[in-house]
Amino acid sequence: MNDDLHAGGARLLADIGGTNARFALERAPGRIEDIETLACADYASLVDAVRAYLARHPAEGVRHAVIAIATAVDGDFIKMTNHCWEFSTRAAREALGFDTLLVLNDFAALAMSVPGLPASELVQVGGVKAAPDGVIGIVGAGTGLGVAGLIPSNGRWNVLQSEGGHMAFSPCDAREQAILGYCWTKWPHVSSERLVSGPGLATIHEALVHIDGASSAVLTPAQVVERALDASDPRCVEALDLFCGMLGTVAANVAVTFCARGGIYIGGGVVPRLKEWFARSRFRSCFENKGRYASYLAQIPVYVIHSPYPALSGAAAMLEQHLLDAQAQGQSQSAEHRHAHA
Known part of the structure; x- marks a missing residue:
């Protein structure tokens, strides 16, 4: 693996609206590449659209992904307001073989991009x-x-x-x-x-x-x-x-x-x-x-x-923070386990 890659390989980013789904790969912090827009109506499901994008932009060992989507995000089941896609986050993650699939509201991702614009x-x-x-x-x-x-x-x-x-x-x-x-x-x-x-x-x-x-x-x-x-x-x-x-x-x-x-x-x-x-x-x-x-x-x-794809950079920042928080929580639990058995 190249030194400039994220630990764990490239990360998949997506910004999904009611009409278009924008995908990209973040191959290193802040290095967002291979941006492509797919028409949501051309695919029966989110999983189909992700697979189509990755087939055109192969990336070895994508383990972590974030989906910013135009609907309320509350729990495992996601149903879009202005499109027919609906899915279980857990089932989609397993179908795509990811370790992490973070799903969040598209405007939350856009918001997170603002300080860096x-x-x-x-x-x-x-x-x-x-x-x-x-x-x-x-x-x-x-x-x-x-x-x-x-x-x-x-x-x-x-x-x-x-x-x-x-x-x-x-x-x-x-x-x-x-x-x-x-x-x-x-x-x-x-x-x-x-x-x-x-x-x-x-x-x-x-x-x-x-x-x-x-x-x-x-x-x-x-x-x-x-x-x-x-x-x-x-x-x-x-x-x-x-x-x-x-x-x-x-x-x-x-x-x-x-x-x-x-x-x-x-x-x-x-x-x-x-x-x-x-x-x-x-x-x-x-x-x-x-x-x-x-x-x-x-x-x-x-x-x-007037940024062309601001939600993608915001989604990348939220995925990074999610992974850092998960890592810190894992280290804390590990320390508590060692202390309990000392």
Whole structure:
């Protein structure tokens, strides 16, 4: 084995969303290679997707793996919210022949990547300066809506996992209230994720067509964004601007809930594609529209993450800490055993 390899060989990293599964190998600390994106719909199960990736990127003796996945992680059984995959962590680990299979929420992994992100991969949208010892909030819209927190403690960062994307949607004006009313005709509970997500963009546009009594073809999220960015369709422009404002409200709720003086970081697949358009949108005005807490929110900076695969590096860091903690626990138990038999 080469000296620059991890003890125990390369480690498998995965960031799995409702649409795509991104895989990589960490062959040495911080050396993430062979990144490949697979369409979740092309594989019947997580195990099938992992096997397909490893068949294309052979790595001798992969023993440890981490899966960051877009769903709540609680216990052995995992069922995705926005895709059909479900599995037992123990059974998947045994089927793949790994010693370790750590499964965690995808936004927990994204959160853990934040302290190591270079300034060149962040774009600030308003606010002042982050408090270096402050709690950090993470929000991101993709196939779903992810939320997480990052809490400093004794020189380490602790991730607060969350399913905050499923909090009830909160309209901030009459137009958004009308959109909520339309959504209530489709679902008994309207979460923020129903609107503040990729699929949510299409729902917002659909709602506007209905509210205005207009006629329009059903548009995909990509079509809504494209027509908004080139200003070819006023209703798409409004839909995207409303989306950005709704995201501002969600981000503000996260900021006051966590007292996120360390800043709010925006990830996910939608916002980075908007580039300068996002900074000109109603995002920041809605973020600061908090009544008596408007001045508090005005101080908190928001950063859009432009790193291509940040959750993979965060997942790698969490796997490393998991293995170190397990090693320390093993050494402690061994010492207690020796003491008991001394």
